[in-house]
Amino acid sequence: MPEMPEVEIIRRSLVDKLSGRKIIEVEFLLARLVKWPSAAEFQAVLTNRTIVTVARKGKYLLFHLDDNQVLVIHLRMTGRLQYVTRGIEKDKFTRIIFKLDNEDLLVYADTRTLGTLYLMPLDELWRITGLAAMGPEPLTLEFSLLYLNEMLKKHHGKIKAVLLNQKYIGGLGNIYVDESMAIAGIHPERIASSLSESENEKLFHAINKVIADGIEHGGTTFRDYRDGEGKSGSHQHHLKVYGRKAEPCYSCGTPIVWKEVSGRGTHFCPTCQR
């Protein structure tokens, strides 16, 4: 569900509340979401660990704990993390409850149960392939125009698929990729290596802008997404193409096209994006 801006907003909404808190109990309603180690070991190691800070890499949340342990959570499509102060009515999507030493709760809920959790020492994070192989993230020094130029030159697949691939750029998902291509005026089915340097430059600025705006607006809420305090984002009101199938393009009035590209639903303006 969430892409990098949403995960970052969740991180920001949790970090102050969780830093210094001790996890005193882990309750599983659906233990199979834990991918490493076994659920029993996950529970045993996590119990009585203190949370030092909450970090993020791409779409992964990293809860740094004492004893050099790290709790890693990937929300995938419909995962939600909520800091709860007054006890909760468990609903059927509540999957894992972390009980804290101040009697508050960190609740993991997930409709489609595709989310993944891991617990391991800091120096073993390389075991999580998607985390270890992640490409540079927008808005960082590593994600430079030079990097984007060199990277796109090497890839001969559709630009949409390349931008979605976390190995090449970390943190972009379907919404922000469609929006980036719309702002840059690039058709999603273009071959990545065929883009000119001036198109790459437009794309570079568009990606950074879309991610920065997404964070500034508190993320994009369609259905499930909420931050750690249950608040919705507002970036859905700023989208140019995503979710606007058949509605007029804001620039030229042409109806926005929806088409499956690289296996993902894709929105674009056939006039403005070439």
Add this chain to the structure above:
DNA sequence: CTGCAATCCTGGGTGC
């Protein structure tokens, strides 16, 4: 390296 399909799951929305 690339595309493609299948896979993990449970809905919401729509059309008949």
Add this chain to the structure above:
DNA sequence: TGCACCCAGGATTGCA
């Protein structure tokens, strides 16, 4: 009200 079908913000794996 029921039912079938499409679609969904992610990512991995196996195959051609």
